[in-house]
Structures are given as structure tokens and as C-alpha cells.
Amino acid sequence: MKIVAQVKLMPEADQATALCSTLRTVNEAACWVSEVAFAHGVPREYELRKYTYAELKARGLGAQTAQHVIKKTRDAYATLKANIRAGNLGRPGSKRRVKVESKPITFRPDAAQPYDDRCLSWQYDAQTVSIWTTAGRLKCVRFACSADALKTLRDFRKGEAGLVERDGVFYLLATCDIPDIEPYEPTGFVGVDLGIAKIATTTTGYRAAGRGLNRHRKRQLELRRKLQAKGTKSAKRRLKHRSRKEQRHAANVNHIISKTIVTTAERTGQGIALEDLTGIRDRVRLRKGQRAQLHSWSFHQLGAFLEYKARRAGVPLVYVDPAYTSRQCSECHHTDRKNRVDQATFACRACGFMVHADENASHNIARKGETVWTAGRESRVPDTP
Numbered sequence: 001m002k003i004v005a006q007v008k009l010m011p012e013a014d015q016a017t018a019l020c021s022t023l024r025t026v027n028e029a030a031c032w033v034s035e036v037a038f039a040h041g042v043p044r045e046y047e048l049r050k051y052t053y054a055e056l057k058a059r060g061l062g063a064q065t066a067q068h069v070i071k072k073t074r075d076a077y078a079t080l081k082a083n084i085r086a087g088n089l090g091r092p093g094s095k096r097r098v099k100v101e102s103k104p105i106t107f108r109p110d111a112a113q114p115y116d117d118r119c120l121s122w123q124y125d126a127q128t129v130s131i132w133t134t135a136g137r138l139k140c141v142r143f144a145c146s147a148d149a150l151k152t153l154r155d156f157r158k159g160e161a162g163l164v165e166r167d168g169v170f171y172l173l174a175t176c177d178i179p180d181i182e183p184y185e186p187t188g189f190v191g192v193d194l195g196i197a198k199i200a201t202t203t204t205g206y207r208a209a210g211r212g213l214n215r216h217r218k219r220q221l222e223l224r225r226k227l228q229a230k231g232t233k234s235a236k237r238r239l240k241h242r243s244r245k246e247q248r249h250a251a252n253v254n255h256i257i258s259k260t261i262v263t264t265a266e267r268t269g270q271g272i273a274l275e276d277l278t279g280i281r282d283r284v285r286l287r288k289g290q291r292a293q294l295h296s297w298s299f300h301q302l303g304a305f306l307e308y309k310a311r312r313a314g315v316p317l318v319y320v321d322p323a324y325t326s327r328q329c330s331e332c333h334h335t336d337r338k339n340r341v342d343q344a345t346f347a348c349r350a351c352g353f354m355v356h357a358d359e360n361a362s363h364n365i366a367r368k369g370e371t372v373w374t375a376g377r378e379s380r381v382p383d384t385p
Contacts, residue, residue: 001178001311005152007145009129009170011138018135019170023163025134026069027107029056033073038104045074060134068114076105112162112173120161120172124154129172131163143172152176167240181314186271186373189318191366192261192306193325193358194275194299197343200257201358203366204264208257213250220246250298258305262313271316273369274303275325318376320368329353330363 011019033052037043040051049070056066080100083089090097119132123140127150130139145153156176164171193201199208223242227235265272277299310317326346328335334350341347346357 001180001308003152003176003178003308003312005145005149005157005174005176007143007149007153007172007174009172010142010144011170015138015141016170018133018138019131019163020165021135022133023111023113023165024109025059026061026065026113027109027111029059029061029066030069030073030107030111031104033070034076034104034106037073037077042074042077045071048074062119062132064116064118065113065132068116068119072107072114073105076107080105110165112164114160114162115172116160122153122157124150152178167243178312180311183271183314183316184269186316187269189271189273189366189369189373190261190265190268191273191362191364191369192275193361193365194277194302195358198358199253200261200302201356201362202261202264203359203362204268206260206264207358208253208260213253216249217246251301254298254302254305258302258309261306262309262315265310265315266313271318271369271373272306272310273365273372274306274317274319275322275365276319277303277322316373318369318372320365320372322365325361325364325368326357328364330355330360330367 009019033048033056036051037048040048042048043051049067052070053066056069057063061069084097084101089100115131121130123129126140127144128140128142130137131141132138153174153176156178157174158177159175161172161174164173189203191203195201195210196214197210199210199213201207220242224239227239227242261272307317309315324335327337327339329339329346329348329351331353332348332351334348336349339346339348340357342357344357345354346360347354
């Protein structure tokens, strides 16, 4: 399993200047490579190298850095092609799709640049790195991270690391290849119902309320509106300062929720059953006032956190079809649209069972999880002698 460990660089003033200049130089070069690739119909990486490698060397890039710039550009076009093929940029002839197909890809001046072991070396005991820049090799650049992240880097770091700048702060995103733990045979499944009013509700009785996060998002939205309406230089500085604040807060909440669920499942020897909500934003039709709330719902991120934490702990995790989980009674299995009285109340029309709607759905998801696990696991029948 591959995860990304993030460390914060703490360079001196001259080192920070060199890193900033390097990022701007390589991303400017990547934009030029993108124009060449677009002009030649986006050729393969080896062919693109013939058109661009000499010029990149003449611009002062090292051999490995030039190769990484070419590969980064080619990978960006591969990602764009995959998104077009998947329909993420609209149908053929749509305004959005025509716009992205009619011009070359561009890179931000502070976009990430990959480094391999030839351009970047780590000194874990001293917590420093040696890194290539356009101003020469920088040695003894200090970095900071948690003790757990440092141990992960020391034991499992493998492959490339990306240098990125965010609001004047430099980070290294290092790829770590952690061996998978064989999942145990679960005694049951913890059903997880995802929502907006309640971010997550499980069969173990855990409820992660969404009230605080929704209030935070609403407050951030109002602040952004006021600052954008004001339009002064000071307001623009405040907007830049507050950028990604909501995103970081939501990610922290999702980390806490996912860790709680995985820890509970591991302690009780159970697996985790999660709804497959892929494409829900395209399927659901809501009033205009509710759309912002739906599109800010970070269910995919929470699911990704649950998945990788479960894999690290060896906890089985399965995805189930979410159809009718909120309308079906978890006691008698009667399915009726009228069973869902309102957002929070479930009352079965057949047996009279009453419970919180999210709790009822979590039990249905857990039952589906057991079915999926039983159908997908290997046969335990011994081979015929």
C-alpha cells in the first residue's frame, strides 16, 4: 500500500529563495514542454524528449530534472485524456470540453515538482535533506514532521518525492510503500451510513454530528462573500490568508471520524461496510439553496481515509449498494418510501419499528456488508484428495 508522508521544510532565507526560483523555473519549462507537446499532437514521452531535452538542458536544468519535467507534462496529458474518456469534462462538443481540448496544459508557478533519489537525499537522524536547485545543491535543509511520520519515512520511503510551495511554505510529499496486512476473518460488520446532517452513523452507536462542520462551512462562505464584495487590497490579502482553511478543517474532521471507526472495528474484530456513493452528485436533484451543501460534502475523502486506515490495520472493508438502505426496515426488511417519516425519523409501516433513520440505514448496510463478504471471500472447503 502506498501512502504519502508530508514533511515541512524549514529553509534559511537564501535556501528558500533558491527553492522558490527552482519551482518557478521548472514549471515555466513544463509550460513550454506542454506547448511543444500540444503542437506535435502530444507524442509519447520518448519522442517528446527528442523535441525538448536539449532546450531544457540549455535552460539550466539538470539531466534528471529535465527528464522529470518531460514526464510530468506527459503524465498531465495522460490524466486529461483519462478524464475526457470518463466524461468528467462533459460531452463531445460541450463548452467545457472544447475549452480544455483547444489549448495546451499550463502549470502554476508553485506546482509540485518530482524528485528522485539522485536529486534528493534524506538524513533522518539530523532531520535534514540535500536537494537539487537551479542555484546548486542545497545541503542541510531542515525539515519537521511528527515522530510517527519520521518512522514511516525511515522504514518505508520508496520512490519519488514532490516539492511543493503553499502560501510561501515548502513541503516535501514523500511516497512510502507500506506492506499490506492480511485482513482477518471478521465476526461481523460495522455498517457506516454517510450523510450531511450526521457525517457518519455506525451500528456501534457512534454518531459524528455534522452540525459543527456545517456551521464552519457556512461561516467561511459568508466571510468569503463579504471579502469578495469589498474588493480592497486588504480584503484580497485576507482571502488569500483564509484559502484552504475550510478544506483543512474538513480533512481534520474526517481523519478523526475515520480513525474512531477503524479503531472500534479493529478492537471488536469486525469489518467495515461502507456505501458506494460514486456518482451521487449527478443522480440527486436538489433545490438551488441545497446544492452548495451537497457539493461541499466530502464523503469521498472520508471513504478514502477509512479505506487506507483499514488496510493499515488489517480491517476488512467492503463497499455495498446504497439503494433502499434508508427506506428498508432493518427488523422486518419491509421497504417503503413512506417508512422514512422525515430526515431523522424511521417508522416501519409494516411492523411499527421506530428508530433514528441513520441508525436504521447503518444496520441495513452492515447486513449487506456480510452478504458481500460471504460472496467474495475464498472458499474454505478443502480440496478433494
